[in-house]
Amino acid sequence: MNSERARFEAVYRETYGRITAYAVRRCNSPQDAADVVAETFSIAWRRMRELPDGEEAALWLYGVARKVLANHYRGENRRQARSVELDAEMADLYGASPDSGVELKAIAQIFRTLSDDDREVLSLVAWEGLDRQEIAAVLGLSRNAVRIRLHRARRRFARALAEADVRFMAESRLIPAERSL
């Protein structure tokens, strides 16, 4: 039991930054993000047996967080393991970003018109920096299915941007690509 606890604590320390970032990037309010983080790790503790080791733990947790997020907005989340401090720490992450430039706001609006599935696959690439194999693990799909989804999502996003005639900010303001797919 203590070894389980030690293992969980190690995974928690290792993945907390990424899971909170995942939640904060997708939730409209710090309270929602705190809920998602709390619920995700609670589920992980209850399902320790399934929690994989090493790098795979983060992918597995992303998958859990994704389902928690979906349920959260369906109002099925009743657990409130979060605390005032956690809310405040999440709120800190909302203060600094994102860039509130006009163009970015317009782009964000268009991004939000995409389907949940399109947004998720685009975000997992661009925000979490995952490759196809990793996304396949998170979403429980085959690598090929991810490739097709990603291709279609990019196409739909590009088309929506073109239709809205959004002009792009200087390339230098964008974060350089770390990985190309």
Added chain:
Amino acid sequence: MKDIDEIDSITRALARVDPGQPGGRPSDAGARTLLASITAEEPGPFVARPRRRRPRRLALGLAGAGLLAAGIVVGPSLLENGVSPSYAVTKNSDGVVYVRVRDFSDVKGLTRQLAELKVPAMVDYVSPGKQCQEPRGTYVEDIPPGLYSVPENIPGDPGRGWQMRIDTKLFKPGQTFVWTISEGHTSTILMDGPIAPCVPEDRPEPKEIKRDYRVATLKGRSLAGLRVDEKTVGEVLPELRKRGSKITYLVMGIPPGNPGGFGELRTQSTPVGDDWIVWEAEESIRQPGVIRLLVTDRRYDRNPVYGGPRDDVIKE
């Protein structure tokens, strides 16, 4: 269509937390509170296990219905003695024995009960201030983890006796659990082979240890008002440095199951990791400004210094 890199850069720019950057820090107060509240419950595997086993249990139930019903074996003498025995020894069907001792002088009763439950044990009572002359046999060095728990209070009845848990499956042939009990003193030693009878001798007066350190965070002490318990070393150090403290570390050894209490693995002035956990700060009695942090390399479910939250013990 815009090229892939462009679409991805546009998407990246929308991230509230920059790609590659972490969100919260696991050392933050909220993160630690969350971790503690989650792990305060039993983890999943222990809860989920019975459900997975249900089909097998059904089959067992058909094969020997009487066996499951008698999951706990109670020594006959316990039944004879009535409701409030000086000893209570129970044995689960999985071989785990629970011993509760309330009356320290009825050794025969306890010995009989243990023998009935086939626990290889030898029990001696010595009057206060005495001990059995050692060595009485060969000490087992390699004690399997989980063989027994350290004696602890009987829940709901603190101060009157103690209880412990023994997993009889883990005894190797020829091993005996040698108990010497007395008021306020219990010794439990696992021995191998023949064991000499107890020859009582005077127990040396516990040497008066000249205390060098005392808790520093109490009223009137050098760190009065400062709380360091359950924080990380990284969180505590800046404040101590600001106060100009000279810092040493007592690395605590925590017994299995963290029942409360700790041993001293070593004391060092070499810094430990920022993510180590501080459980209390002590000050040197003779050298003002020297602070010794009681630390472990990982977080435990409760403060080993106080056997629970500091607030439950120290009321100021």
